[in-house]
Amino acid sequence: MASRRLGKIALENSALFLCDMQEKFRPTIQYFPQIINVANRMLNAANTLEMPVVVTEQYPKGLGPTVSELDVSQHKVFPKTCFSMLIPEVEEHIKKIRDLKSVILCGIETQACIQQTTLDLLERNYEVHVIVDACSSRSMVDRMFAFDRMKDAGAFLTTSESMMLALTKDAASPKFKQVQKFIRDSAPDSGLLGEK
Template sequence: MASRNTPKTCFTMLIPEVEKELQSFPERRSIILCGIETQACITSTTLDLLEKGFDVHVVADACSSRSQVDRLVALNRLKQSGAFLTTSEGVILQLLQDSSHPKFKQVQKLIIEPAPDSGLLSLF
């Protein structure tokens, strides 16, 4: 959504350019997030979006941190704050909604192999 030329210097991605883009889709109330430095950027962005009334879905196995402790504590904090934690496979299937979706067979090839252990089970 944000231009590739938008410098990212703050932890949150809810910068004016992104807010403007979100306002152009007022019917959308759900946001899917993934990225790096879960304890900083993902947390700041999630908390800002929650404050604005969005449903935030954090793709836990697509978020990283330099340390597993920071990652797990941040994901737990986000869950306690009202974000929904999901997985890559879960969000992909929710976006498709139905196995009759024209892209289902193509996507199924991507998710047929189980993902490696992400170290997230202790969070649940």
């Protein structure tokens, strides 16, 4: 019987990638405050769970630093001009992360840097979990079709709450109570379901 990829995730071989969540994108990205809010929940959960975090900034000289709402000061930030996060410096960095199998991906823009990062990671046999409520674009059409494209390529699309629960696995987990505080309030609406 052929093996099936289920997309089950394990904390001990996962990393969070935060892609290009920078100040100059604030006025143009759809649902920017909501996306940042959700990415911050994921970053806080990753820090609590002591998960590796990789942060990139697209041409920071022109587009500014990562937004102040995301405290990435304890993580290495990689500047880049490529759309994919998998620049040589990031590839070298993640080789040092023991047994890395799964990448949890948040950021902007969905049809550009998120999609190209996803395809590059899949090509290198990593599992990719795209946090749909923490990814956006200038255009909702670009955003939605990028999600379709990544899913077709083999990425797993999920939400921040689902991912945090998957990483802790059990209400009896020693860090569950700490992570639970990040999911007590529902994630803000990021327009994925259209008009209600």
